[in-house]
Amino acid sequence: MATDVRYATHPHELERLRPDELRARFVVGGLFEEGAVHYALSMSDRLLVGGAVPAGATLELSAPAELSSEQLLDRRELALVCLSGSGEVEVGGATFGLRAEDILYAGQGAGPVRVAGDAAFYLVSAPAHRPLPTTLARKEDAETHVIGDAAVASLRTLRKYLHEDGVATCELAVGITTLAEGSVWNTMPCHTHERRTEIYLYFGLPADERVVHLCGRPEATRSLVLGDREAVISPPWSIHTGAGTHPYRFVWSTGGENLAYNDMDPVPTHSLR
Numbered sequence: 001m002a003t004d005v006r007y008a009t010h011p012h013e014l015e016r017l018r019p020d021e022l023r024a025r026f027v028v029g030g031l032f033e034e035g036a037v038h039y040a041l042s043m044s045d046r047l048l049v050g051g052a053v054p055a056g057a058t059l060e061l062s063a064p065a066e067l068s069s070e071q072l073l074d075r076r077e078l079a080l081v082c083l084s085g086s087g088e089v090e091v092g093g094a095t096f097g098l099r100a101e102d103i104l105y106a107g108q109g110a111g112p113v114r115v116a117g118d119a120a121f122y123l124v125s126a127p128a129h130r131p132l133p134t135t136l137a138r139k140e141d142a143e144t145h146v147i148g149d150a151a152v153a154s155l156r157t158l159r160k161y162l163h164e165d166g167v168a169t170c171e172l173a174v175g176i177t178t179l180a181e182g183s184v185w186n187t188m189p190c191h192t193h194e195r196r197t198e199i200y201l202y203f204g205l206p207a208d209e210r211v212v213h214l215c216g217r218p219e220a221t222r223s224l225v226l227g228d229r230e231a232v233i234s235p236p237w238s239i240h241t242g243a244g245t246h247p248y249r250f251v252w253s254t255g256g257e258n259l260a261y262n263d264m265d266p267v268p269t270h271s272l273r
Helices: 011-016 019-026
Strands: 004-006 036-042 047-053 058-060 076-084 086-091 094-099 103-106 113-117 120-127 135-137 143-147 156-162 173-179 196-203 211-217 220-226 230-234 241-244 249-256
Touching (some): 019 220, 019 230, 036 058, 076 086, 076 249, 086 103, 120 249, 196 211, 211 230, 220 230
Antiparallel strands (some): 036 047, 047 120, 076 103, 086 094, 086 113, 103 135, 156 173, 173 249, 211 241
8 A cells, every 4th residue: 555645845835725735735534444554654754654453353564665664663663552442562573462542662673563453553653763662651651631721621631651751762752632521622822843743643533523723834824624533744833733523532743853742832822813
């Protein structure tokens, strides 16, 4: 299956894109097909995302041709997020059992990766410069913060799994945020971070519900409407925030120069245009 390659976009170009062109640049859908593995490669920080749904079989996570490597982890690190169900991940001959919202980190050179079970796995990979241990991060063990405010419809639970004070990585930071009942906003007030590309994967949405995701420079925002298990690429210069028509969750992942979670450039809400 061909990899969906997304090239980098200049801020001025984003402002001129038609809605269909905007989606073609930044929205990644169709990753989750039973019995298959699908990838999309963003040229912003060379982040690779994918979906693997073994559906009771065993699937190998082979390296896309665009990486020019024998194995996926030859020059990369990988986070495997179990979105639903349960399954097993084999990395270099060792097997790990994952449940919903557990995340497995596999480091550079860890060996071949295979997935099995009835889980839906979301994959995020970034270039790596050194090997680090394969580590399983359970949902219940993640660093957890309740943030936001129900009064402004932004109450949410943020779990940090892969970050500078958590599971060690080269450049990946990954976590999951869950919106509280009655809240719709994620990451508000919003921000940019010029040193890291971020990708959101929205999940937990009923089939008929949507998230309106805002992107672009703060003074020239655009909107994208996303459904369940659709991802959106956020270049370093772009804001990334959204409001849902129903409670939802999202996997956030960054790759770039550093792992500091608080390396953000705040955007005052009143300045958004």
